[in-house]
Amino acid sequence: MDSSGSTSLGSGPHLEMALDQWRAELGPENVILDPARLRAVETATFGAGNSVPAIVRPGSRAEVQQALRIANAWRIPVYPVSGGCNWGYGSRVPSASGCVLLDLGRMNRILDFSEDLAYITVEPGVTQRQVCDFLRERKSALWMDATGASPLSSLVGNAVERGFGHTPYGDHFSHVCGMEVVLPNGEAMETGFARFEGARTGPLHRWGVGAYLDGLFTQSNLGVVTRMSIWLMPAPAYFQAYFFTCDSEEGLGPIVEALRPLRLNGTLRSTVHIANDYKVLSGLQQYPWEEAEGRTPLPAEVMKRLRKQLHFGAWNASGGLYGTRAQVAEARRLLRRALSGKVDRLQFLDERMLRLAGRFAGLYRMLTGWDLSRTLELARPLVGLLQGIPTDQPLASSYWRKRTPPPAATDPDRDGCGLLWCSPVTPANAAPAKELVDLASETLLRHGFEPAISLTMITERSLACIVSITYDRQVAGEDEKAWACYEELLRRLYAAGFPCYRMTSQSSANLPPSPGYDGVLRSLKRTLDPNQILAPGRYLAAE
């Protein structure tokens, strides 16, 4: 995937010279050659073979500029990471072998914040937890949007990968502006109104005046984003979570048809998250080795038994209602009406009910035999996510096929968890959603994996589907099997008209060609990065 054609990249005397200069500019403690640390960043949740000769850790925009100038001088490719929590998509492993890792984690300052105008301006090393704590300490009435990735993941990193969360601000790239970017040649620029000195609207208006360039620096290798303003939402007067399940596997289509009009007419202001049984089970527990008598993939009859036993459906959805009590009540009424006859259980939950339910869990268990406390334990982080509170609970599902329980401090890379995310997008109507799910399920099962699938109604018209290929990297041959499955799935999805919204750092070459676009992108790349030193190949289809 390295398009420079040079074999000396990332090694040899040029690298030595670059390392010397980086040490001189950033301090020797910020140029890391420790083999254990290099091995760690070379490890993803799947077999990603690219080697990392060094890690450099700039502490400021000026140091990023210096670092890139040095990279250009010695033609050493670099690969930037912010939080490094790109789970399922390649973690911290670069897009090409020999890239020095440009770790932006030290740039972790919150630069600006406005309670009135509801935004925060951050550097790329700022984590979800940091912003969440910042808001709590200030007793702010604002919420951030969080992804389920990890409290340690970077807001900037997620936004430039165009990730999504669960609140009305769930589509992250729609809620950021005023970027500062260091170009591959080391020059810096700002976008939107932020480019004008003294402008008051840099963090408040996305387009600015003239060509809107922010999109160039998302899912690309054209620049390193070193600052970004992120919009925050006011905590609503009242909040309720909703959960519903459907026991029939055929239930997805009618659910999507019921929800789309409510998204389109603004009644549902946030993403709706719909998970299949495999997805839910992998969140509830690890692989039921005993019930499956050691076989994989999970036999259908075991899954059916577990669905009954653990009280979840073939389809399981969650979302939030935000507003005044009257607004939430009306949304509840409309949702209830729309889902009537299409779901088997529909539950609304607010903070008070969650507290009460916790108190009566024991009683409930006595009466029904269902251990509600376990469900509540799992519901709480999800309800938190709907309120923008980050959690690493969803990460536990990456331990699905492990034979030992997840440790207290999860680290999927370190622990050999196998996780590959494939994320096609489908129109938000019944037939294509079903077709996509059938295609993905058939493919994964045939390759011996459980098709854990979620569909998130990220916008009014489309569903982002996350297909998880989850396995145990410590079982020999599984890495290869998983990658083969992933590649076949990608091929079939593109052929069926379902391109993905996001690619792993290792799979840009799998993007199908689109001549006009690719040609423009390549000429922009040559213009802005003539030495091809920034994340070679990232999000560029193979030529």
Place this chain on the structure above:
Amino acid sequence: MDSSGSTSLGSGPHLEMALDQWRAELGPENVILDPARLRAVETATFGAGNSVPAIVRPGSRAEVQQALRIANAWRIPVYPVSGGCNWGYGSRVPSASGCVLLDLGRMNRILDFSEDLAYITVEPGVTQRQVCDFLRERKSALWMDATGASPLSSLVGNAVERGFGHTPYGDHFSHVCGMEVVLPNGEAMETGFARFEGARTGPLHRWGVGAYLDGLFTQSNLGVVTRMSIWLMPAPAYFQAYFFTCDSEEGLGPIVEALRPLRLNGTLRSTVHIANDYKVLSGLQQYPWEEAEGRTPLPAEVMKRLRKQLHFGAWNASGGLYGTRAQVAEARRLLRRALSGKVDRLQFLDERMLRLAGRFAGLYRMLTGWDLSRTLELARPLVGLLQGIPTDQPLASSYWRKRTPPPAATDPDRDGCGLLWCSPVTPANAAPAKELVDLASETLLRHGFEPAISLTMITERSLACIVSITYDRQVAGEDEKAWACYEELLRRLYAAGFPCYRMTSQSSANLPPSPGYDGVLRSLKRTLDPNQILAPGRYLAAE
């Protein structure tokens, strides 16, 4: 502003050769040299001196490609227009002298439409009226968003200029995707998922995968957009317009502070339009020459008298509430509470009330002396705009300083109406909004113009302010006075931190420099348009 440095542009033997080839490719009837038609497109609503040697009218994407290849071969600059209704910002006049006008008006096909998924795919010549009629004929339950520019203005043209309207889909560029673009060299490309053959999500998802390039082709001279999908909104179950006025000139700040939280929390889902007294008066009638005893600008005491007489305030706002009856009722309650004590009149109006009021206008007049029918006549198009129905009523205000009434078929260019729009953006809070209005008012009055100002809460955090410099071009010296006023206003706005969201085709050189951004934009321009043939100088700050 023409950065090519060549003096032969747009004239001489090269032009003749190009014209011959255009005739051969597009048909002689689509290459226009008729002096009257050339004079018409060289005319804007202010003194825009650029000459147009010819108009070429491609009828398809392939013909646009051919037209641009020929332009490159003979180094003839071209300037694309869609509907040509860029009133106040330069109409159809090119950004540089000698540009051939690339009139896309013949490309007026509606290419795709989905009632379920609520979008329409159009070519650049498709007008607001056309889409409105298309939806009506199909008895569609979808609404478009309309600007007040004209029923004949282009949806694509407005979106690439990042214009705005009045419904929840008012921020146009936020509601479009899947562009087809012809690059300056004649190559074509598609954006978003539309770039992949057979993808089903091209019109449904804005970002696609990989760098998001759509923004490059808005407010720029990097490509000609030949197709675009535009999202439509479902007609709400119930709709109400609201109007409020405030008699105090100091009332703007408190109003903005009251509205911002309602925009931020999603209660107000659409733009709110706030107009000062000058703006309202110029919509109600022409300049009151008699009352002002021939003097300009309008004396303050005359304005105060007219406010009382015609029942409008120092500040006057309008907006729409969309939803079920219960959702609208709750929004109404919250709006009423937020504005309590801050406005002098607050009125809600739905279709039924509008019909009733029309019936009782005569009685009302008898009782109050106020001619309600005139108000209703003016309210109806505004209420229509809030429902996405285009109108040219706002255009009548460009005849403000004329001494003869506007004709039935208005045409501000032809009729010598003077109109220059300056459109700074301010944070949506009290102090800067007031500061901006004071700055603009003082500047216009000092130059002898009435400061007709509107502020539109286009997003939750910012107000787009349109300052109209309205005059009579047939009065000698007024063009020069207006331009001097405009340039001083721009300078002062930038110095005060209020950059504009949009520039006239003649004023890109007035953009203040922003070295990093400008450098990138220039290198992109050189890469994509090495012969500088597309709209030279447009949205590029002077070097």
